[in-house]
Amino acid sequence: MKRLLVNLSINHPKLVIAATVLVTILFGLQMPKIIIDTDPENMLPEDEEVRIFHHEVKEVFGLHDMLVLGIVREDGAFNPETLGRVARITEQIRDIEGVIEYDIMAPTEVDDIYTTDEGVLRIETLMEEAPETQEEADRILVQIKKNPVLRGKLASDDGTTIAIFIPLESKEVALGVAREIEGIIEKETGNEEYHLAGIPIAEATFGDEMFRQMAVSAPMAFLLIFLLMLYFFRNAVIVIAPMIVALMSVVWTMGLLIGLGYTVHIMSSMIPIFLIPIAVLNSIHILSEFHHRYRKTHDMSTTIRETMDELFVPMIFTSMTTVVGFTSLILTPIPPVQVFGAFVAFGVASAWLLSVLFNTAYAALLSKKQLESFGAHEESGSTMHRAMTFIRDFSLRRNKLIVGVGAALLIVSVFGLFRIEANDNPVNWFKKAHPLRVADRVMNDHLAGTYIAYISIKAEEEGGLKDPAAMHYIESLQLHLNKLENVGATTAITDIVKKMREEMLGDPAEAVIPETRDEIAQFLFLYEMSGGDPDDLFKFITPEADRANLWVQMHKGENRAVAAVVEKSRAFMADNPPPGLTIGWAGLSYINVVWQQKMVSGMTKALAGSFVVVLFMMMFLFRSFWMGVLSMIPLTATIALVYGFIGFIGRPYDMPTAVLSSLTLGLSIDFAIHFLQRSREQYKASGSFRGAMEGMFRTPAQAITRNILVIAIGFVPMFFANLVPYITVGAFFFAIMLVSGFTTLFAFPALLSLMSPGLLAGRAQTDVATTSGHS
């Protein structure tokens, strides 16, 4: 196969280039069809039970996605002036296209229940119009605090914060509605602070930012890598080839992904960022080797053939292991991660094919003149050369120290690994200072919590929830939940029934669940009869009274915090079996918990699976059990050190962090393959371990070092990205390169010198290099 590909490129370079360009254009034409997807629900397949249930609950109880506008005034928001603003703003929000105006929750929209001094039960709009006196303003806050349905939602108990909940006809209108609300707010002057939050706006903003990052981060890394390559090889004409290869593989992959109709999710938006360095890795080896040999022969055709002889096998294996690493992501039950893994794998394969075909064809077309200045600085006295010699001598002389320190680091890392906590909150994908994060923080500090989950309670028959036993059970579940740290408030039909009873009997002590079914039925009926909006009631109980919906408001949306609440509610239900009720969780906050748990277990499987596959591939490549094991060391060290570090600093193991383990695996093994495979060839050529190391630390080690530097530095700009997952990826590339690269350069010579040199000689008679046609 190698000969076929190389001959094709050398003999028909123009044809090869034309063909690859044509394919690239075809894939490129798919790009405009791009669809961005930021819906966290899509972390689970559409037919996933919890998603179907979530939608059913939303449908049954008429729940919509909501924006939340927080109005904060530190010296108190309950004054005629601020309330006037709130009324004015609400009035304008009602008129925005896409807002479901009859479901807005605001002081001028919600109903309040109370008994007048004359003993008349009134259900009326909480704030018909803005109050004129401070007394009236104070009264509104008192009424909110007395109403369990409004308390902690509409206003904070300290009266500094008012929230307006704005339901949307669909998620798609979120950004447009948000813009209009911002326009409305801008017209208001005064001491109020405004915060706009809500999952739909977070999603939409995230999509927007993602697009921008995609357009900025990838080209920036691309440019920087190009400049670094230029620095190392001093020849723009030559360095441009690997850059074109990288670009083409990105276009092929994204074109295929988009063309096949997949949406671009946060992970797949980073595919270009993953592919560029992977594509460049191979090319740096080719260029280094090519350059080294060209100086000896000054014959293009021979140089290309020799370079390919030397690199074909390691390149196939480095690409295949990376493909294995990313393909293993298909084992995670998270569709966006599966798509990401599959397409990066495709991209890596494309990059391999292109670096063999395109690089050689391109080189075949170059004139001698264009090659003159190529790599002119690689003399024996160069910094690079001296550094390599130093590393070689140091690691051979201090072999025991290196192995000892390495082992110690590994052991320490294992402790870090045990401290890793899987945790994610899509809001945290924004940086801390982002307005949405600020809004999230402010509102959760003041209100009962903006992270809402639902507990759906089903009775066996219609009317079943009018049973006092059912009501008592819901109440006890609420009492249990309310004690939990993360729970700001729970609201259920029980609260409405108790409130009605209290108002009917005119005594707060009577706010208890009635003891007869008829009384419960009559309070529910009374609520409908007395002029409140029946649909408000039906957000908590179906008209048939066979299903109820318990709202759980939480301050923190991190999966662990939400999962803790879910677990404790389940423990409660296990200890106190519900009387003929079926109880299940729904809501976006809960969906996040489910996919996070699936991801953690899925990733563990994926990583373990690909580790084993790669180990077998290495044993096959080297035809040696111990060489196979040895080659896994840099990879193991990198995973242990990087993730151990994450454990120690307490950074949550979130989706991007999890997915990056396959990148770690795929990239870390590459250096090991190049080092061991080529040390072996050097050993065969020189006949001694010392000679092998000397040869190794010339061109191959230099190529490895260039790779480390190009990719590590190339990703530094990503540290300054606006979205946290991008920063994470940049940091990972940096860490992977340094740890796996230097483990390879320091630990391998040290370990090899301590082990039997026969290992390099290869006990197996058939050497892979020989079978692959090396003379």
Place this chain on the structure above:
Amino acid sequence: MLRRKSGLGIATMMVAGVLLGALASGEVRAEAPAAEELMKQAHMNLYYAGDDGRAVVNMTLTDKRGKTRLRSFVMLRLDIEDGGEQKYFTYFTEPSDVRRTGFMVWKDPNEDDSRWIYIPALDLVKRISANDKGSSFVGSDFSYEDVSGRHWNDDTHILLREEEVDGQPYYVIESTPKKKDSFAKKITWIHKDRMLPEKEEYYDKKDRLERVFRAEEIQEIDGFQTVTLRSMTNIRKEHSTSVEFTNIEYNIGIEDGLFTERYLKAPPKKMIEN
């Protein structure tokens, strides 16, 4: 579906035409009293037939998932003054868990209604009040106002056109609330002979159709044209209510003394028999 669509288009054109014509010729002034007079007559026929009345009412509420609930009650009405004050008495028989719940309304077109409710489980009468006549009547798609009538004085009326629908002649009147209200515009179809409002469309201020009222069945009872089956559909919220009136009687001599808290707790048997 198609027919309705084209019909609507024609209707819109006609509305525009009438409005333009009216503006040009200054006919608004001339027609306005006529339209108001029509509305008043229709209002009187629908809400003030006879001096009093009694009916057994079956109300079916259909939610957006197509599930239905039934409410049955006996309803008594006494007119204190034609076109003015009225008293209503409602006694629920279904669903069974709210049986014997009583509800009484003293309606005064110029003020807020006075309402009382009797909760049998607590054996307690409570006065309830609401300042919003547009709020739901016993959880249905009808508002209090739809049940007891919205005074013609609250709106300004324009006769849009006269038209035949399914061979029946109608006046079509557009009403606009004088003060901010739960709707922005109402179109009423008044049958020329029966002089009853047989269809109403309520629009919000974005001119979206919100609710539709239909008189589905009309019978002559005791000489009065009586709507025996009516429906209200909430287009935006996708639910509807249909109300069937049976055992209808007029002028049975209901006394003012019946409308008290005492009788709300324990109504006379003959008044509440099905």
